[in-house]
Amino acid sequence: MLDRQKVQIDRVSLLAKIKRLQHRITMWCASNGYENMDNNKEHRSDDGEIIWKQSDWEYVDDTYNQIVNNESYTPYIVTLKKMNVLWKKYYVEKYNVH
Numbered sequence: 001m002l003d004r005q006k007v008q009i010d011r012v013s014l015l016a017k018i019k020r021l022q023h024r025i026t027m028w029c030a031s032n033g034y035e036n037m038d039n040n041k042e043h044r045s046d047d048g049e050i051i052w053k054q055s056d057w058e059y060v061d062d063t064y065n066q067i068v069n070n071e072s073y074t075p076y077i078v079t080l081k082k083m084n085v086l087w088k089k090y091y092v093e094k095y096n097v098h
Contacts, residue, residue, distance in 0.1 A: 008074065011067060018064045021087055025057045028090040038089075056086055 029037050040059035043052040054062070060083070066073050 009080075014075070015064065015067060018060060018067070018083070021083060021090075022057065022060050022064070024087065024092070025060065025090045027094075028092045029057075031092050031094055056090070060086065 025037065037055050037057060039050075039053045040056050041052075041054040042050050045051050063075070063079060063083075067075070
């Protein structure tokens with residue numbers, strides 16, 4: 001239940017970190033191919049064909065827009081943990097984006 005708790009965090013710092021994550025994912029895709037980026041969510045037909053997907057980059061972008069457009073929005077702990085996982089997942093030595 002702890003993951004469903006909301007976190008008070010400096011919005012400016014959070015937005016800057018999310019933008020850095022977006023850039024990191026973009027650099028990873030430039031190096032490894034955009035088709036190799038994972039999806040955050042997928043919906044499949046009965047045949048197993050993907051009929052809707054949200055890429056990791058789209059998830060990060062949607063979260064960014066939610067924070068910008070809704071001043072009362074406060075992220076859940078699980079959202080921040082997911083961002084940390086994505087940060088580690090999309091590391092590229094060549095660009096060394098920290």
